[in-house]
Amino acid sequence: MAETRPPRYALSGAGKRAWKTYLPLFGPDAYAPGIGTLVAVADDTPEQLAAVTARWNVPAFGGDIRPLLDEVRPDVLIVTAPDHVHAEQIQAALSAGVDVLTEKPMTVSAAQAAAVVAAERRSPASLRVAHNMRYLNLHQTVKRLLDQGAIGQPVQAHLAYRLRPGHGRSYFLRWHRRAAASGGLQITKSCHHFDLLNWWLGDRPQEVTGWTRRVHYSPDTPAEDRRIPADADIDDVLAAVIRYSGGAVAHYSLSARSPWEGYTLTVLGTEGELTTRYEVAPPDGTPPAERYAVEVSPLGGAPHTHRIPVESGTHSGADARMIDAVLRHATPQRASQAATAVDGAYAVAVGEALTRSAADGTVVAVDELLPGVRTCAHAGPAWATTGKES
Numbered sequence: 371m372a373e374t375r376p377p378r379y380a381l382s383g384a385g386k387r388a389w390k391t392y393l394p395l396f397g398p399d400a401y402a403p404g405i406g407t408l409v410a411v412a413d414d415t416p417e418q419l420a421a422v423t424a425r426w427n428v429p430a431f432g433g434d435i436r437p438l439l440d441e442v443r444p445d446v447l448i449v450t451a452p453d454h455v456h457a458e459q460i461q462a463a464l465s466a467g468v469d470v471l472t473e474k475p476m477t478v479s480a481a482q483a484a485a486v487v488a489a490e491r492r493s494p495a496s497l498r499v500a501h502n503m504r505y506l507n508l509h510q511t512v513k514r515l516l517d518q519g520a521i522g523q524p525v526q527a528h529l530a531y532r533l534r535p536g537h538g539r540s541y542f543l544r545w546h547r548r549a550a551a552s553g554g555l556q557i558t559k560s561c562h563h564f565d566l567l568n569w570w571l572g573d574r575p576q577e578v579t580g581w582t583r584r585v586h587y588s589p590d591t592p593a594e595d596r597r598i599p600a601d602a603d604i605d606d607v608l609a610a611v612i613r614y615s616g617g618a619v620a621h622y623s624l625s626a627r628s629p630w631e632g633y634t635l636t637v638l639g640t641e642g643e644l645t646t647r648y649e650v651a652p653p654d655g656t657p658p659a660e661r662y663a664v665e666v667s668p669l670g671g672a673p674h675t676h677r678i679p680v681e682s683g684t685h686s687g688a689d690a691r692m693i694d695a696v697l698r699h700a701t702p703q704r705a706s707q708a709a710t711a712v713d714g715a716y717a718v719a720v721g722e723a724l725t726r727s728a729a730d731g732t733v734v735a736v737d738e739l740l741p742g743v744r745t746c747a748h749a750g751p752a753w754a755t756t757g758k759e760s
């Protein structure tokens with residue numbers, strides 16, 4: 371029997387997300403033991419590198435990922451650098467034959483996303499996108515109910531997301547505030563929601579129309595502790611209508627300033643209606659919910675409420691389940707839910723279609739932004755389904 375060795379991981383971008391979710395995988399008290407070994411780290415800031423190498427005795431590299439790929443040849447590159455860095459690093463890893471797990475958004479533009487899909491096609495290696503929201507138990511329940519036909523065929527979805535002021539404002543203080551770095555909230559934030567809608571409906575988005583505005587955050591916003599920098603060029607209120615290939619329509623909105631954080635969702639189908647509310651943070655003074663409730667109201671039948679416990683852990687347990695699925699190869703069913711390069715591309719392209727529609731008032735055809743992607747099928751990577759053997 372072939373001897374297996376633990377996969378060797380390199381991490382690029384040792385910031386907040388890396389410290390919260392990925393670096394703890396390699397600690398002595400890893401929350402998901404047995405993932406493999408950290409063998410290198412990259413960051414363009416010496417202090418960030420020093421913080422990692424003080425804990426892990428691994429070689430450190432700068433912001434150009436190619437020397438790391440050439441010298442260390444990891445099995446998997448985890449990309450947690452800022453959004454605008456993803457495309458170049460993913461393509462470098464894929465052309466070196468290295469598998470990639472990238473943070474969302476996969477890229478900051480649809481053109482980059484199409485290039486990444488093409489690069490994966492040419493490579494023996496594979497890419498998975500950390501669309502961790504798929505793995506929240508609430509979201510898995512919504513997916514299961516829709517797939518089981520609990521409301522018949524979905525016809526319309528209404529997803530209204532909002533952020534608390536502190537969180538919304540943070541996007542205008544950090545690198546996300548520049549559209550060139552993040553694609554705007556419609557890509558860096560809404561890619562989570564567009565991926566959920568695409569996944570729940572089991573369909574590809576075809577056309578998008580919408581509006582974006584800056585209402586809440588500007589250099590003139592009454593100062594709290596820091597002023598919004600003058601170079602912020604992203605919007606904080608979004609509205610989109612997305613038409614799917616199968617005819618379903620999704621109505622989407624995001625506001626970056628609300629008393630509570632999370633979303634309300636209603637999906638109307640041919641045989642009934644599904645409604646839920648996801649609270650990341652309740653309004654001030656309201657106790658956090660202990661359970662989520664998904665209400666299914668069939669046409670001509672009694673409504674039924676599915677109650678799901680709110681789990682602990684980062685992103686309400688979604689991160690641990692995602693790691694299980696994409697890095698620990700837990701169950702084939704979970705692994706098959708992982709977001710592929712094509713899924714990542716469609717989540718980004720809906721955001722870009724919204725930007726374009728808001729700019730010129732047109733209805734934007736999503737596939738025209740993603741040349742060559744619709745016809746693209748790619749087998750899942752070995753490490754996402756069966757584990758990696760040496």
Ligand SMILES: NC(=O)c1ccc[n+]([C@@H]2O[C@H](COP(=O)([O-])OP(=O)(O)OC[C@H]3O[C@@H](n4cnc5c(N)ncnc54)[C@H](O)[C@@H]3O)[C@@H](O)[C@H]2O)c1
Pocket residue numbers: 382383384385386387388412413414415418432433434449450451452453455473474475500502558685
């Ligand atoms: N899935 C989620 O729920 C979730 C949550 C938060 C952040 N994210 C994503 O994770 C990524 C990182 O976000 P963050 O909040 O940790 O940002 P951050 O700014 O805290 O960290 C980014 C790090 O990357 C480094 N960096 C910059 N250029 C680099 C380069 N060329 N090569 C390597 N490193 C480079 C920075 O010095 C910094 O240390 C982003 O893509 C973000 O969208 C995802």
